[in-house]
Amino acid sequence: xxxxxxxxxxxxxxxxxxxxxxxxxxxxxxxxxxxxxxxxxxxxxxxxxxxxxxxxxxxxxxxxxxxxxxxxxxxxxxxxxxxxxxxxxxxxxxxxxxxxxxxxxxxxxxxxxxxxxxxxxxxxxxxxxx
Amino acid sequence: xxxxxxxxxxxxxxxxxxxxxxxxxxxxxxxxxxxxxxxxxxxxxxxxxxxxxxxxxxxxxxxxxxxxxxxxxxxxxxxxxxxxxxxxxxxxxxxxxxxxxxxxxxxxxxxxxxxxxxxxxxxxxxxxxx
DNA sequence: CAGGATCCCACAGGATACTG
DNA sequence: CAGTATCCTGTGGGATCCTG
Numbered sequence: 001x002x003x004x005x006x007x008x009x010x011x012x013x014x015x016x017x018x019x020x021x022x023x024x025x026x027x028x029x030x031x032x033x034x035x036x037x038x039x040x041x042x043x044x045x046x047x048x049x050x051x052x053x054x055x056x057x058x059x060x061x062x063x064x065x066x067x068x069x070x071x072x073x074x075x076x077x078x079x080x081x082x083x084x085x086x087x088x089x090x091x092x093x094x095x096x097x098x099x100x101x102x103x104x105x106x107x108x109x110x111x112x113x114x115x116x117x118x119x120x121x122x123x124x125x126x127x128x129x130x
Numbered sequence: 131x132x133x134x135x136x137x138x139x140x141x142x143x144x145x146x147x148x149x150x151x152x153x154x155x156x157x158x159x160x161x162x163x164x165x166x167x168x169x170x171x172x173x174x175x176x177x178x179x180x181x182x183x184x185x186x187x188x189x190x191x192x193x194x195x196x197x198x199x200x201x202x203x204x205x206x207x208x209x210x211x212x213x214x215x216x217x218x219x220x221x222x223x224x225x226x227x228x229x230x231x232x233x234x235x236x237x238x239x240x241x242x243x244x245x246x247x248x249x250x251x252x253x254x255x256x257x258x259x260x
Numbered sequence: 261c262a263g264g265a266t267c268c269c270a271c272a273g274g275a276t277a278c279t280g
Numbered sequence: 281c282a283g284t285a286t287c288c289t290g291t292g293g294g295a296t297c298c299t300g
Contacts, residue, residue, distance in 0.1 A: 012185035014165050020236035021164035023243055029159030031273070034151035035144050047282055055142035061273065063283060073249025083280085084281035094245055101238045104231040106150035113153055115224050119203025161293070177262055191293065193263060213300085214261040265298075272291090279284075 027072055028098070032057055032065045037091070040075065041099060044090035074098060157202055158228070162187055162195045167221070170205065171229065174220035204228065 016022045028034055035054050039045060045053075051062050066089060069075035074095035080086040091099075146152045158164055165184050169175060175183075181192050196219060199205035204225035210216040221229075 012183055014169055014183050015185035016161075016165065019165055019168055020239035020243075021168055021232055023239045024235045025155075025159050025164055027246065029155050031146075034155055035146065035149055038149055038151055039144055051282095053142055053144050055145035058274065059283065060275090060285095064273085071250055071253040072246050073253075074246075079282095082281095085280090085283090087282060094242060094249070097242055098238065101231065101234040102151055104234050105154045108228065108231045109150035109153045112224060112227055113150075116157065116202045116204075119224070120201055123201040123203075181262095188294065189263065190265095190295090194293085209262095212261095215263090215300090217262060261300105263299085265296105267294105267296085269294085270292095272289105274287105274289080276287085277285085280282095 024101075027074075028102075030065060030068070032061050033069065034102070036062070036065050036069065037074070037095070037098065037102065040089060040091045040095070044078070044088045047087045047089065050089065069095070154231075157204075158232075160195060160198070162191050163199065164232070166192070166195050166199065167204075167225070167228065167232065170219060170221045170225070174208070174218045177217045177219065180219065199225070 028037070032054065035057070036050065039050050039053055047062070047066075051057060051059060054062070057065075066075060066077070070077055073092055076090050076092045076095075078088045078090070080088075158167070162184065165187070166180065169180050169183055177192070177196075181187060181189060184192070187195075196205060196207070200207055203222055206220050206222045206225075208218045208220070210218075
């Protein structure tokens with residue numbers, strides 16, 4: 001509106017720190033984050049069980065991922081200080097707001113992932129030596 | 131349905147290779163991928179201009195990101211073999227199906243990112259030495 | 261103009277051992 | 281049970297230089 005010409009911008013106008021796409025992705029795109037959130041969809045779950053349900057995750061990465069999500073206000077940690085302690089995790093209200101967009105992603109995968117795999121196969125065949 | 135008890139599963143039932151959340155994220159969560167897709171929202175754009183619009187991207191990463199998206203069938207490459215060549219990129223129909231879920235993510239950021247930042251500030255203040 | 265080829269490093273993330 | 285603490289490696293991505 002302030003510009004009076006129709007020349008496309010020469011100055012960068014897309015940046016990681018501003019683009020809404022990148023900002024969410026920085027939050028949810030660590031290796032285990034999506035799986036941890038997924039495991040919390042049905043409600044609170046204990047640390048140990050989460051570890052057992054998520055294939056291949058180590059305690060270190062489970063803890064680290066949970067801490068990050070806790071720091072971002074997406075996950076809640078509830079401790080019953082018994083011996084041994086009982087620690088349960090759940091989504092916060094803020095965390096639950098992520099479920100809707102995440103489910104859209106899930107739906108996209110169901111609908112389109114096979115096409116991606118087919119495209120990859122075609123691409124690889126095209127650009128492999130022959 | 132096949133199980134007759136209500137004991138929660140002990141076997142891992144959440145895995146990277148299956149979870150729909152992770153699978154899309156593997157596609158779109160590289161550092162520059164979201165920004166490249168974003169730059170293609172309004173239609174075809176040339177290589178050079180894309181590079182100029184996306185702040186901080188190098189030619190290497192721009193090319194690499196575009197190649198990946200092309201391999202996944204999400205982006206199309208159109209060459210006019212003049213000298214110098216004119217190369218324009220655009221989303222494929224498959225790539226365009228990603229826009230809807232991406233926009234949901236964008237909307238989530240608009241609505242909730244400030245709450246994430248507040249949560250981080252609180253968390254950091256709580257767990258800093260004092 | 262639109263890349264390809266190299267070199268290099270930081271850091272995400274794995275393996276293993278220990279603990280309140 | 282629910283974590284820490286270390287050590288270590290692979291690789292995503294940056295910097296730089298070259299080319300049809």
